[in-house]
Amino acid sequence: MNLYKISQNTNNNWETYDSAVVVANSVEKARQxxxxxWMRGWLPDEDDRDSWVAPEExxxxxxxxxxxxxxxxLNGRTTVVSSYNNG
Incomplete structure (x- = not known):
């Protein structure tokens, strides 16, 4: 398994992520x-996409x-650490 830094510069509003370190099998899986x-212990789903961006970004x-x-x-989590812009 690989460790990747994922980041985005498109969605820079409050209550969005700008980057994270994640665990994935490939670049394409990391992009998804x-x-x-990570401290909350929950796993995001498609409803959380508004705090991030589309995979191609x-x-x-x-x-x-x-x-x-x-x-x-990690107990199944994919996010190791994340940068969140709280509003």
């Missing part, structure tokens, strides 16, 4: 992820590879 507040940068122990600690 909607960031979440997401910039993806490869960071590195994640080991199995770290994946277990």
């Amino acid at each position: 992820i909607i960031p979440a507040h 997401v910039h993806v940068e490869f960071i590195g590879v994640v080991d199995a122990d770290y994946l277990d600690k």
